[in-house]
Amino acid sequence: DSGVTQTPKHLITATGQRVTLRCSPRSGDLSVYWYQQSLDQGLQFLIQYYNGEERAKGNILERFSAQQFPDLHSELNLSSLELGDSALYFCASSPRPGTGTQETQYFGPGTRLLVL
């Protein structure tokens, strides 16, 4: 158990719908990362938040957005869903600077999204 939690574990929805994925980082971690794992694209970085602020953006579609709240949990919002959005979405967190391991990311169990 990495200490990172994600809900829900599974999500089935229809095209055109909107869903919200939730992530709670490990206790004390300030950074949250979102990744998408699909069969054709592999594991891809979407976005990073650090202590409530967006820090880095990857290949995140405009239909997707995220935020990190004051209690440090994060939500990834996916809207106008398409069949190709079906994937496993991971959240990861990393220790705060000064711990000696801040470069390491610990992954949650993932949310499996199926768009029908």
Next chain:
Amino acid sequence: AQTVTQSQPEMSVQEAETVTLSCTYDTSESDYYLFWYKQPPSRQMILVIRQEAYKQQNATENRFSVNFQKVAKSFSLKISDSQLGDAAMYFCAYRSAWGRDDKIIFGKGTRLHILP
């Protein structure tokens, strides 16, 4: 841009034997981190081992060790005394040093089969 290449999509090894998974990467940076993550059938991403580029000594974690060749940009994972529980997809990953781009770049993965 940095890239990570795993040239072996699948490998098999007899239980109790030793296996080496290959990984090469491309970067112009001198300071970075390398990781191996394991993804068993549960789909959880589990950190296996990490290597700091400025450290010449190869990292070791129990039965797992790496052969880090910085000039050749090679980072292979050796699994000794293979066990059935080692069967998984293994991802090689790269991350720039803290303060720059924090995202992890993953290879496509190597699926490892353990033969009883």
